[in-house]
Amino acid sequence: MRLYGCREVSSLSVVSAPFNLWIMDDPGEPQPRSVRTRQRIFRAAAEEILVNGYAGTSLAGIAGNLGLTKGALARHVPVKTALIEEFTRHLVEVLARCDARAQAVFPESPSRACVAFLINVRFSASDDVCSAAGIAMAFDPSVPTASSGGFVHAWIDALSAYLERIPAEDGYELNAPVRGAAEFLTAAFTGMWVTGRFVSIEGRPRLEQTELALMGIGIPAAGVSAIINDVLAQARQGALELAPAESVVPQQWWQGANIPREEQ
Numbered sequence: 001m002r003l004y005g006c007r008e009v010s011s012l013s014v015v016s017a018p019f020n021l022w023i024m025d026d027p028g029e030p031q032p033r034s035v036r037t038r039q040r041i042f043r044a045a046a047e048e049i050l051v052n053g054y055a056g057t058s059l060a061g062i063a064g065n066l067g068l069t070k071g072a073l074a075r076h077v078p079v080k081t082a083l084i085e086e087f088t089r090h091l092v093e094v095l096a097r098c099d100a101r102a103q104a105v106f107p108e109s110p111s112r113a114c115v116a117f118l119i120n121v122r123f124s125a126s127d128d129v130c131s132a133a134g135i136a137m138a139f140d141p142s143v144p145t146a147s148s149g150g151f152v153h154a155w156i157d158a159l160s161a162y163l164e165r166i167p168a169e170d171g172y173e174l175n176a177p178v179r180g181a182a183e184f185l186t187a188a189f190t191g192m193w194v195t196g197r198f199v200s201i202e203g204r205p206r207l208e209q210t211e212l213a214l215m216g217i218g219i220p221a222a223g224v225s226a227i228i229n230d231v232l233a234q235a236r237q238g239a240l241e242l243a244p245a246e247s248v249v250p251q252q253w254w255q256g257a258n259i260p261r262e263e264q
Contacts, residue, residue, distance in 0.1 A: 042083075055140075084144075088134060092151055094131055099117055106230075110170060114166075175218030185217065188212075188213040189210075
């Protein structure tokens with residue numbers, strides 16, 4: 001089954017395809033027309049947000065691009081702020097599933113599960129236009145903080161849960177309080193997307209910036225190297241998926257990346 005033109009789900013992947021709140025429970029059943037219309041609307045909305053930003057996106061423009069009347073669109077998106085609510089809800093679900101899958105691959109190593117979680121959030125952003133749009137809106141100053149903050153807080157909460165376990169289970173002492181370290185990793189990871197607009201990482205070792213971020217919270221270089229090597233080994237075996245090697249920024253995540261277009 002495909003949603004927003006994304007790939008079929010594989011049980012072997014931490015995040016082998018985006019997880020959307022609008023997927024029907026039984027993928028073997030044909031989707032009603034209203035569900036297909038809803039999928040088209042939110043994909044079109046996500047693409048417009050990534051190109052024009054939230055402030056430059058209009059419901060009238062989305063309806064016009066899809067050939068829908070304003071009334072037909074309003075049945076799914078009654079007001080523009082509904083886009084923020086839906087994409088934020090979608091992202092929180094993506095985070096929860098990334099978290100569960102990462103822990104399934106590395107149940108006894110929270111530091112490795114943490115890295116698996118981070119890289120698969122990035123993979124979702126490169127593979128799922130709705131995740132990309134949701135993340136872009138989370139850092140869009142035109143979007144009210146109270147509306148989009150749920151995703152950022154859920155991300156920090158997930159990281160905090162990993163970091164709290166690291167001293168006892170992996171034997172690494174952090175150099176900052178757990179919450180502060182989680183906020184630092186969040187800032188570092190989102191900063192990687194921002195700097196990608198200006199700095200190419202082509203030719204550099206995979207996850208080099210992630211290594212530096214882990215050392216920044218106190219994990220020694222030798223430990224970080226072992227963590228990254230184990231995560232990359234799982235990726236080579238197909239248990240994890242990495243985003244494209246090229247560095248990208250929010251407004252470009254879906255453009256020219258590996259997000260397939262919706263099938264006609």
